[in-house]
Amino acid sequence: MADEPDEATSPEPIPPLAETPDLPDEERRWSLPSLLVLYLTAVAVAVAVVYHLGTVFLSIAPANPVSQRHATAINAHVLPEFEQNWQLFAPNPLQQNIAVQARVQTVDSTGHRLDSPWIDLTARDVAAIRGNPLPSHVNQNQLRRAWDYYTAWHDQQTEKSTGFGGPLSEEYLKRIGLQRIGRDWEGMAVIQIQFRSATTDVTGPSWTGAPATTSPSYRQLPWWPANDDDYRGLGVS
Amino acid sequence: MSQATLNRLADAGFSGWTTVTGRTLAAYQAAVVRIGVALTFGGFLLREWPHRRVLYGDLSPWSGDLARQMLASNHAFTVLAWSDGRWWFEGVYAAAIAVSVLMLLGWRTRATSLLFMVLVLSLQNRAVLVGDGGDNVIHLMAIYLAFTRCGQVWSLDARAARRGTRRTGDPVGVVVWAALGLALAYCQLSGFASLGMLDFGLYSWGTFFWLCWLLAGLRGLLARRAPEGEGLALLDALATLVHNAAMLVIAAEVCFIYATAGWYKIQGSLWQGGTALWYPLHLHYFEPWPGLADGLSGSSTLVTAITYGTVIAQVGFPFLVFNRRIKNVMLTLMIAEHLGIAIVLGLPFFSLAMITADAVFLPTGFLARLGQGVARGVARIAATPVVRQTIMRAPRTPERDPEAVSVIR
Incomplete structure (x- = not known):
């Protein structure tokens, strides 16, 4: 697709205030x-x-x-x-802070299994956004929208996939968690990962005297196995 | 209807016709959109440079396999689905930065705007789930810009035309054209373009790209062989027609954005109650400066005023842009609000994209004066001894200004 050479061939300079004339078509x-x-x-x-x-x-x-x-x-x-x-x-702004948290299950050389505490992945995102004039999509959108994508394609009660995006969103969310937590937890290999969301209502405007909401409500997903395939291309060892 | 009315209608129709086929309308506005979109996308790519592989590349949790499953069902276009190799990705990302710069400068905008569109779609569609409203605006504008003559003013193209520096026959143009044709043919014929993304069809990317390429080739040929001929004039008239239509679509798109954003808001109880602004200011993901957000939301009057003002401005925008005086007030307010959003909600690239979209409605006279002002400013800076010595090819030692040298040291 070569350059459009009409500029190269039009002899007259472009007058600053007028719309640029191309050809005097009235005369053609x-x-x-x-x-x-x-x-x-x-x-x-x-x-x-x-x-x-x-x-x-x-x-x-x-x-x-x-x-x-x-x-x-x-x-x-x-x-x-x-x-x-x-x-x-719109129609109404989101009135909840949804934190996505994950924990992993590890196994040591003797076959002993251990669960990590819940790791607040959203809190890490928020920490990276705080005081940052140019927040990255990695912190502002990746996990937040992956969770939206998961909830859009899963039944809230049974956590069963409701269609096409179900398996994709599970694999995506799992890989985000695994990439952020790593291959090992305290030196032991990760074999499973579990997610939950902690939803806290935003306290209403201060001048209305709305009561402060503190205790979050949780939505917990089942454990998902994590194998080498899930870690492929995540750059964590 | 009287004969006079019919005649007047016919005259109006004829003058409208010669305008849409003969004059590139809104040339400054097209240039503003080009520069703004290129600046937003290029700046975004530079900002995300440390995260590029996690967002769009070989380290993305949205793996190539996941992406291809989604692409196979939604048929979005991205060259990044063709290979998962690291260096293919790095090449595409680097090319996207380079093409953003060329787009910003307006170098061979006819080809560059198409390449820019391909690269924007490629990166965004590779991992559509990391995007937000700002990416959506860039996505749409990148497509629309490919149909415009966005390099008529404020561009290297315009400068070359003014100075007549592009040689007859334009060998660089021919090389660009041939290289793009070869690249397209290779991707298509070697099977490198997977998922049928470059297949032919009545309404397909393969057909569209080849059509653009053939028309550009035909135009180059006519410009060389028959510069005074009717064929060239006809192609130009067609390009003008398409440009004017694309500018209309861009303007309408901006009105759609505001109209629907406002339309949905007036259905919401919090926007009606005047407190809606409070909530985004207290979402952790959009709260880079909690002190600032608290200060802003501390006043119930301010929150109500901004909440209502936003709804009024958005719902009214499509109608007010037709009134010159109110339009300019509106634009000032919208741009100010987006500057606020950039800082307070931590959405600088979204805001820049929206300001770019707003700029489509800026008056031509203002833009032309702005351009002249910038040009004078640049000329004045370039004329200062320091810059002349450091950037411009400075005269050799004998003529060197001793004062300037001391400043550099």
Whole structure:
């Protein structure tokens, strides 16, 4: 895709305040084939713009009869590259601090098994964000969104996968935990990992006299085995 | 309808037609978006340099296998799915930084904007789960920019055009064009492009890239063989048409962002109650400066004012941008709010992306004056003896300004 050389060939300098003129089209008399190409392209571009903006709008607007009726067509155009979601802190902002914690089970040379205490992975993220003008996606998004992804694809009561993202989100969350904790815990090899979330309500505005909430509620996942395959490509030894 | 009305309608239609096919509208705004998006993405890549392999590369917990399972179902485009090798990833990441710089400078924007889009999609789609709203804005703008003439002003392209420094025949352009064609053909024919990402189809990346390549080649050929001919003029008119449509889409996209963000907020009880702002300020993930957040949220008046102000501004944005005077006040407020978000919520790249999106609506006169001001400032700095001595190719010893030398030492 070579450079577009129209700048290289247009002799006049660009006047600072005007829109840049390309060609004095008012004076150009197009031949019939050119005119046909121009008309057809103009119609095609207009249709494409209307279709694109229409489907994108319907994909981000609240569900309505039109978007439900045309869901297949909308998704076919919008997904995956035009997917978007602008429910930023809406309809209501999140009112809970969700901390993801993990513990590992290790085995020593005599076959004795030992559980580590709970390790607050979110607290580590928060510590890295504190006082940092440029927080990294590793700390701000990776674990937070992995947990969202897990909860979106699992039944809250049974922790059973509810579909496509279930196994993916389990493997992803497991590997984040394993990468952050490492291959060993206090010198002993990790053989299992378990996650839980500790959810604390944000205390309401101080001037309302809302009572401070302190005790978190927990959601605990089953133990997941951790083998060499799970550690592949994590860069921890 | 009277004959006069019909004539006036016909005149308006004709002048509209010559405008959309003949004039590159919003050239400054396109340049602002180009510069802002390149700055945001390039800055982000530099900031994440220490974490790049964990976020998008060979050390990611979102392994190549996991990524490919998701990509096989959602058909997103990323060259990083083609190989899990460390050096393929490092090459793509380095290329993304380099292309961001070229995009920022506006070097051969027709090809560069396409490459930029490919690299943005590649990195983001490799690990879509580490992204946030800022990445989403960059993603969309990178695609839209590929359809614009974003290098008409404030670019190396524009400078080359002004000075006429690009040689006739433009050998560098031909080399870039040939290299990209070869790379595309290799990826496609060798089977390196996996998951069918470059397969042909009526609506596929393979077809789109080859179409761009063929059109660019045709244009280069016509510019050389028949620079006065109608073919070249026709291609330019088509490119202008597509540019103007893409700028319209970018503007509409920004309105969508604000409209839906506001639309969902007015349905929320906390936004209605005027306390919504309190909560994001107390989420640990978005609280880099707890003292600042506490200070800001300590005043119930301030919290209510910002909560309501945000909703009013977002819901009203799409309508107010059509009124010149109110629009400029709105833009100032939106940009100020995003600067606040950058610091208070610790979201600098999200905020920069949003400010870039806002900038699409800045008035042309303001942008042109801004550009002239920056150019004068740069010229003045470049003219100071220190910079002349250190950066510019300085004259040899005999002419050297003794005062400047002492400053350097």
